[in-house]
Every structure is written in structure tokens, then in C-alpha cells.
Amino acid sequence: MTLIAFGINHKTAPIELREKIAFSPDAIVQALASLGVQTGAAESVIVSTCNRTEIYAQLDQPNKSFISTWLAKFHAVNQLDVDNNSYFYTEQDAAVHIMRVACGLDSLMLGEPQILGQIKQAVTHSKNIGVIKGSFDRLFQHTFSVAKRVRSETDIGANAISVAYASVQLAKHIFSSLEHSRVLLIGAGETIELVAKHLSEQNVKSLTVANRTLARAQAVAEPLGASVLTLAQIPQHLKDADIVFSSTASQLPILGKGLVQRALKERRHKPMFLVDLAVPRDVESEVASLDDAYLYTVDDLQQIVEQNLANRQDAAELAHQMVEEQAQQFMRWQQSQASIDVLKSFRQQSELQKKTLVEKALNQLADGKNSEDVVLELANKLTNSLIHAPTKALQKAASEQDLDQLSLLKDVLALNKQD
Numbered sequence: 001m002t003l004i005a006f007g008i009n010h011k012t013a014p015i016e017l018r019e020k021i022a023f024s025p026d027a028i029v030q031a032l033a034s035l036g037v038q039t040g041a042a043e044s045v046i047v048s049t050c051n052r053t054e055i056y057a058q059l060d061q062p063n064k065s066f067i068s069t070w071l072a073k074f075h076a077v078n079q080l081d082v083d084n085n086s087y088f089y090t091e092q093d094a095a096v097h098i099m100r101v102a103c104g105l106d107s108l109m110l111g112e113p114q115i116l117g118q119i120k121q122a123v124t125h126s127k128n129i130g131v132i133k134g135s136f137d138r139l140f141q142h143t144f145s146v147a148k149r150v151r152s153e154t155d156i157g158a159n160a161i162s163v164a165y166a167s168v169q170l171a172k173h174i175f176s177s178l179e180h181s182r183v184l185l186i187g188a189g190e191t192i193e194l195v196a197k198h199l200s201e202q203n204v205k206s207l208t209v210a211n212r213t214l215a216r217a218q219a220v221a222e223p224l225g226a227s228v229l230t231l232a233q234i235p236q237h238l239k240d241a242d243i244v245f246s247s248t249a250s251q252l253p254i255l256g257k258g259l260v261q262r263a264l265k266e267r268r269h270k271p272m273f274l275v276d277l278a279v280p281r282d283v284e285s286e287v288a289s290l291d292d293a294y295l296y297t298v299d300d301l302q303q304i305v306e307q308n309l310a311n312r313q314d315a316a317e318l319a320h321q322m323v324e325e326q327a328q329q330f331m332r333w334q335q336s337q338a339s340i341d342v343l344k345s346f347r348q349q350s351e352l353q354k355k356t357l358v359e360k361a362l363n364q365l366a367d368g369k370n371s372e373d374v375v376l377e378l379a380n381k382l383t384n385s386l387i388h389a390p391t392k393a394l395q396k397a398a399s400e401q402d403l404d405q406l407s408l409l410k411d412v413l414a415l416n417k418q419d
Contacts, residue, residue: 001042002062003139003334005094006071006086007054010108013085020077023048028125031074036131038070043136047101047122049115051108056098058135064088095139095327102143103150103319104157110312111156116147139330146326153322154315163301164194167275170296170304171243172202174273182206184241185226186234186255187248188216191277195245200224208241210234212248235259239266247277257286264292275301353385 008021023031023046035041041057048054055067068086072079089097097106102119104111123140126132132140150156168178175181183204185192188211199207207226210233211217217228229237231254238244238259246254255274260283264272269292276283276297288295361378365371390413397405410416 001058001060001135003056003091003094003135004059004062004067005054005056005089005097006064006067007047007052008082008086009052009054009106012087017077017081017085018051018053021053021071021075021082022050023053028122029129032126032129032131034074035070038073039066041131043126043133044131045119045122045126045136045140047119049118052101054101056094056136062090092327092331095142095330096323098139099143099146099323099327100320102147103323105150105316105319105323109162110309110316113151113157116144120144135334138333142326142330146322149322150319154318156312156315156319162194163277163298163305164191165198166301166304166308167245167277167296168195168198168202170301171273171275174294175243178202178204178243180205181242182240183208183243183245184234184238185209185220186231186244186246186282187211187278188213188220189247189249191247192245193220195247195277196220196224196226208237210237235262238263242270242272244272244274244283245277246275246282248282250278250282251280253284254282255287256284257290260287260293261290264290267292277301350386354382357381357385 008018010018028046028048031046032044035044035046035055035057039057040060042059044055044057046053046055053071055071057067059066064086065083067088068079068082071077072082100106102116104113104115107115119140123132126136171181172178178199179202181204183199183206185196185208188209192209196207196209207221207224208229209217209221209226210229210231211220212231214228214230217230220226221228231248234254238255239262241263244255248254260272260274264270271292271294274283274287274293274295276295279298281297283295283297285295285297287293357378361374364374364377390409394406394409394413396402397409407416
């Protein structure tokens with residue numbers, strides 16, 4: 001059996017194709033069963049996320065076309081599209097790839113931790129239907145072990161590498177705890193949604209979403225239990241905000257210097273932290289000149305993100321070394337299992353030969369045949385049976401003048417030993 005990893009991800013395929021070949025949770029059981037029948041996979045795991053669909057399997061015939069044909073048929077897509085946008089690894093390269101994915105080293109956002117949970121869930125699905133056995137179980141033990149080491153022994157996940165996350169982390173650094181801070185989000189697009197998600201993870205209790213249309217503001221606010229405002233209501237409520245995040249598509253500033261200055265006066269000059277994530281800017285640059293206003297723009301945050309990304313790249317180098325070591329350990333274990341299987345087969349074959357010949361000898365004795373003749377025949381047949389294969393191998397090596405093979409056979413058969 002050969003370990004393979006086959007996949008399509010954000011680096012190799014457009015989202016239109018990734019959407020078509022993604023597996024819904026309800027389809028995984030059927031897919032794993034079909035994969036085993038159609039490709040002969042003895043063990044298998046399917047990982048399917050918004051950025052990747054990957055198949056890990058043990059195959060007798062490690063052929064990429066087997067998997068791509070199956071995947072294309074299962075999802076009724078053009079096989080040429082699958083072939084042209086996929087990758088295929090075997091043995092140690094496959095083990096390295098699987099471990100890199102689990103560690104977040106192959107993710108769109110380097111070091112992101114969510115993929116590890118998604119792989120663990122995929123492994124659980126496979127275990128539940130019995131398509132993970134000894135070898136794969138050991139593979140994922142190694143995979144989860146190295147992912148844990150990478151997370152704890154490197155800085156791969158320590159630094160923010162998205163502007164939305166960086167802005168929340170900066171606010172947390174300034175305010176220590178965000179739990180009791182009053183936060184105003186201006187806008188309701190993807191960036192603000194990400195900021196809201198990160199704020200929710202920081203247990204922010206007082207959250208308000210302001211947007212041009214209330215319906216869109218409510219869509220962002222409702223899952224978080226936040227309140228909503230229109231943009232026109234901001235002047236009356238700005239004084240209540242300790243922290244402001246703004247990201248709209250407005251061509252003109254939403255917050256001018258005068259508006260922020262009045263809000264600070266009403267706050268009795270209690271500081272206000274403002275993060276402008278918009279391009280063009282939502283907050284007039286002159287706001288930064290106000291004594292109690294701390295304004296950061298998307299450019300300020302981008303510098304933080306770029307430095308943090310460089311730090312993660314350094315951590316990724318160390319993480320990759322850990323992955324290589326763990327993959328080598330797994331392959332050594334797998335090879336040792338193969339040698340154990342060979343030894344077991346050799347012993348079973350020898351025992352079967354012995355049993356067959358002994359039974360024949362006992363039957364001859366029961367029939368009254370001379371015991372010395374029976375023992376001699378048993379010894380001759382057992383000897384011939386045991387030396388048959390080594391004799392043929394020695395003859396072949398000698399006739400082909402394969403001195404290395406001949407020397408190896410002599411060592412194995414203890415023919416080089418001197419009495």
C-alpha cells in the first residue's frame with residue numbers, strides 16, 4: 001500500500017472549481033464509501049473546506065488519475081479541470097504535505113489554526129465508518145503531535161496577519177481588556193464583519209453597528225447581540241464610544257475633526273481610539289492632531305501586518321523542519337511494519353511447510369512404514385523445501401555476476417562465517 005495525498009486548493013484552482021468539488025458534511029460518508037469501492041483505497045480521509053478539498057488514502061496503485069477520475073465523476077465536473085488544477089504526492093512527500101496542512105503552513109493565512117480542527121473532524125468521520133486502521137491512525141497521531149509542537153514551540157500563530165485582526169489586537173494592547181469597552185463599528189461590509197468576529201472573541205459586551213442601511217447593520221449586529229444606528233445618528237452617539245472601527249465605501253469622510261472634537265468634549269476628554277480601515281479614508285486625518293484622539297489608518301496597520309508576516313515566515317521555517325522530522329519518523333515506522341509483515345509471512349510459510357511434511361510423516365508411520373526411512377525422507381524434504389528459494393537466488397546472482405547480491409545472500413545465509 002502507498003500513502004497518497006491528492007488535492008485542489010486556493011493556490012491551484014479558482015473558487016468556481018473549488019465550490020464544485022467541495023463535499024458537504026452530509027456527503028462525506030457516501031464519498032468515503034464510494035472512494036473505497038472505486039479506487040480500492042484501504043484507508044482514507046477527505047478534508048473539504050472553503051479553500052481546499054483533499055483526499056488522503058492508502059492505495060495499491062498510487063495513480064493520480066484514479067483519484068481525479070473518481071472525484072470528477074462524484075461531483076459531475078470536467079475531469080480535465082480537475083487534472084489541470086490538482087496536485088498529487090506519495091509516501092514521505094504525502095506525509096509532509098498532510099502535516100504542513102495541519103500546521104497551517106499551507107493555508108491562505110499562514111499559521112491559521114482552524115484547519116487543524118477541520119482535519120481532526122475529518123479523521124473522526126473516517127474512524128466512525130471504519131476506514132481508518134492501524135497505519136492511518138499512526139499517521140494522524142504524528143500529524144496532531146507535530147501540529148501541537150508547532151503551535152507551542154514557534155510563533156507561527158502569535159502575530160496578527162490580517163488588518164481586521166491586527167486592529168483588534170492593537171485595541172486590546174491599548175485597553176488591556178476590551179470586555180468593558182464600548183465599541184462603535186461604522187460600516188457593514190466584510191472587513192467590519194471580521195472585526196466584529198474578533199471583538200466577539202474578546203467578550204466585548206457593548207457593541208453598536210452603524211450603517212447607511214439598517215437592514216445590513218442588523219445582519220451584522222444580530223448574531224452578536226449588538227445595537228444598530230444609521231450613519232445620520234452617529235453625531236448623537238459618538239460620545240459613547242471608547243473605540244471606533246470604520247470601513248465604508250464612502251467617498252467622503254464619515255468622521256470629521258469637528259465631530260470628534262465635540263464628542264471628546266462631551267466625554268470630558270476621556271480618550272477615544274479610532275481605527276480607519278477604509279480607502280478612501282472615513283476619518284479626517286486632522287483628527288490625529290486632537291489630544292485625546294488616537295487615530296490609526298489602514299497604512300499604520302499594514303506595517304504591523306507586514307512585520308508580523310515576516311515573523312511568521314521565520315517561524316514557518318522552524319515549523320517545516322519539525323514537519324520533516326515527524327514525517328521521517330512516520331515513514332520509518334511504516335517501513336518497520338512492512339519488514340515485520342515480511343518476517344511474519346516468512347515464518348507462516350515455513351510453519352506451513354513443516355506442518356505439511358510432519359503430517360505426511362506421521363501418516364506414513366501410522367501405515368507401518370519403517371521409521372528410519374520416514375525420518376530420513378522428512379529431513380530431506382524439509383531441507384529441500386527450505387533451501388529451494390535461496391538456492392535459486394544464489395544461482396541467479398552467480399550467473400549474472402551480481403557480486404553485491406551474492407555477497408548479501410552469503411551474509412544472510414551465514415555462508416561467510418568461519419567455523
